[in-house]
Amino acid sequence: MTLAWIAQQRVQVRAAIPIKAGDVLHLSYTHSLSPTLFRREHLLESKFFSCDCSRCADPTELGTHMSTLKCSKCDDGTVMSTDPLDSQAAWKCSSTECAFTTSGTAVRKMLSVVQAEIDQLDLLEPGPAAVEQREAALKRYKSVFHPRHSLLLSMKLALAQLYGRVDGYSIDELPDIMLERKAEFCRALLKVFDVIAPGESRMRAMMLYELHAPLMFMARNEYSAGLMTQERLKERLQEPMQCLADAARILSREDPHSPEGITGKIAAQSVEQLKESVESL
Numbered sequence: 001m002t003l004a005w006i007a008q009q010r011v012q013v014r015a016a017i018p019i020k021a022g023d024v025l026h027l028s029y030t031h032s033l034s035p036t037l038f039r040r041e042h043l044l045e046s047k048f049f050s051c052d053c054s055r056c057a058d059p060t061e062l063g064t065h066m067s068t069l070k071c072s073k074c075d076d077g078t079v080m081s082t083d084p085l086d087s088q089a090a091w092k093c094s095s096t097e098c099a100f101t102t103s104g105t106a107v108r109k110m111l112s113v114v115q116a117e118i119d120q121l122d123l124l125e126p127g128p129a130a131v132e133q134r135e136a137a138l139k140r141y142k143s144v145f146h147p148r149h150s151l152l153l154s155m156k157l158a159l160a161q162l163y164g165r166v167d168g169y170s171i172d173e174l175p176d177i178m179l180e181r182k183a184e185f186c187r188a189l190l191k192v193f194d195v196i197a198p199g200e201s202r203m204r205a206m207m208l209y210e211l212h213a214p215l216m217f218m219a220r221n222e223y224s225a226g227l228m229t230q231e232r233l234k235e236r237l238q239e240p241m242q243c244l245a246d247a248a249r250i251l252s253r254e255d256p257h258s259p260e261g262i263t264g265k266i267a268a269q270s271v272e273q274l275k276e277s278v279e280s281l
């Protein structure tokens with residue numbers, strides 16, 4: 001479900017996925033991109049309950065691995081809580097040959113340190129330093145966290161929005177390798193949204209909007225380099241066109257003056273322009 005404030009202090013409630021009569025309605029009271037330890041703490045402090053939903057109870061967070069760590073003592077092991085509903089429970093390596101174990105308290109402390117670093121990064125003005133410092137942090141924590149860990153995803157989310165938008169990284173000057181990186185981050189986030197916030201949400205729409213740009217530029221670059229036919233270019237532009245159309249549809253329900261509402265309008269215009277340029281090919 002998604003909630004939106006609309007004029008005259010009215011609230012609009014909308015189902016993000018199709019619902020059948022009698023289905024239970026779900027609404028998240030917390031930050032869905034946070035790891036289980038943080039979400040459950042936040043819910044206890046702000047809503048006074050210990051969440052035991054299927055995501056919180058699952059050490060893999062429904063297969064997303066948003067809380068999973070990499071083992072520092074073996075090559076392929078991942079480290080997860082033995083009981084995510086108990087913040088004090090031990091965390092153990094998944095490899096049967098590895099005996100690595102640590103306490104929930106130690107994990108919580110480590111997460112706080114990294115979260116504090118991310119909070120500092122979030123204070124940076126959008127600019128080249130905001131990109132470069134986040135990329136450096138991703139590199140530094142690559143061996144600590146699963147690639148889909150919440151804390152890495154939050155940096156990837158910021159990067160997905162910064163690439164193409166800031167000095168030195170504007171969309172028309174991004175080399176293909178960075179366009180691919182932007183697209184990779186967008187796809188990783190969309191895949192996670194499928195599980196933790198399925199359906200037509202604002203964050204999905206904003207990510208689809210971000211994804212259209214690298215897809216469009218990569219196709220155009222390949223075509224300009226003589227690496228594909230005009231027919232193939234037309235085919236390749238279908239995906240970015242669909243991203244824009246979906247983003248425009250979802251965001252058309254937002255307040256037109258909100259950042260999301262404004263992006264929705266831009267997406268709707270862009271889809272028309274892209275359609276025209278495909279037809280004129």
Ligand SMILES: [Zn+2]
Nearest residue numbers: 051052053056
């Ligand atoms: Zn929960």
Ligand SMILES: [Zn+2]
Nearest residue numbers: 071077093098
């Ligand atoms: Zn291990």
